Amino acid sequence: MPRYHFHIRENGRLIRDEEGQEFQDREEVRKEAVETGASIARDAFMSGSARVVVVDVQRDEQTCLKVSISLSVEE
Amino acid sequence: MISNTTSHVLIRRLQTISAIDEQDISTIRSLPIDLKTYAPGQYIVRDGERPTACCLLAEGFCIRSKNTFEGRRQILSIHIPGEIPDLQSLYLHVLDHDLVTLTECRLGFIPHAALKVLVRQRPNVVEVLWRDTLIDAAMFREWIVNVGQRPAASRLAHIVVELRERLKVIGREQGDRVEMPLTQEQIGEAMGITPIHANRIIKQLREDGVLEFHRGHVTVLDEAKLEELAHFDDRYLHLSPSQ
DSSP, rough: OOOEOOOETTTTEEEOSOEEEEEESSSHHHHHHHHHHHHHHHHHHHOOOOOOEEEEETTTTTTEEEEEEEEOOOO | OOOOOHHHHHHHHHHHHSOOOOHHHHHHHTTTEEEEOOOTOOEOOOTTOOEEEEEEEEEEEEEEEEEESSSOOEEEEEOTTOTTTTTTGGTTTHHHHHHHHEEEEEEEEEEEEEEEEHHHHHHHHHHHHHHHHHHHHHHHOOOOOOHSSSSSHHHHHHHHHHHHHHHTTOOBBBEEEEEEEOOHHHHHHHSSHHHHHHHHHEEEEEEEETTEEEEEEEEEEEEHHHHHOOOOOOOOOOSTOOO
């Protein structure tokens, strides 16, 4: 099974996923990336620590999927 | 019969939470018990099974968990030595969740039949076990608040502080070290987040100088910061008979 690494960028700050996880298919990878991004974004947006959260999913050190979540508030 | 070393943690915990007397203690010690060793990650009882004995956790850590239809696991509680995590099976015959070991465990199986005789003979023991079950429920309420309302970093800080306070009761405090049997993935399952999110929280807590996670334990880097983050109030653990 291929191994995917989910690196996180919050306002440009990078948190690397050294370990990685194995997934059977791409649909599962997409789901995991979206859920991870949404869950981190909830934390980051609520605490005000970031306005953009990016999940950069890499396989063999190449980006294969990118999820970006950004906060915009209009008053 | 339960040996002194096996019953020690159970008695110590029951004495902390309730006014149990010498005669009750000797009756508990006279219970028949079948001691077994389980490997890490082994099911003790599965969702849907009908156990005929309750298990006393003599050594090691285990969890109660439940899987969704899609196969995602939610960890519901962490159990430490001296606890009987499936005591409910005495009266709720079909288990509604899984009981799984986290580390190697020494488990003492006490037959339901013997426990039923005990509760019929000793009303004092009934009160103690009832109180224990109510505290179990109080801990679940706190777990719901934790998972549902606290931000992820506070959630993890709260789990660590609760574990430390419970381990203190059975004499397992280790200064600035806290035994922490969950892996990164299991921390995610306990908090309802993905392993990557759990990894981010673990790194954040270290960078912020609060907690450092290692295999099997956590080091408290700054007690004041930890308390501020966890907002821990031990009232729900009811650690004295008057509470």
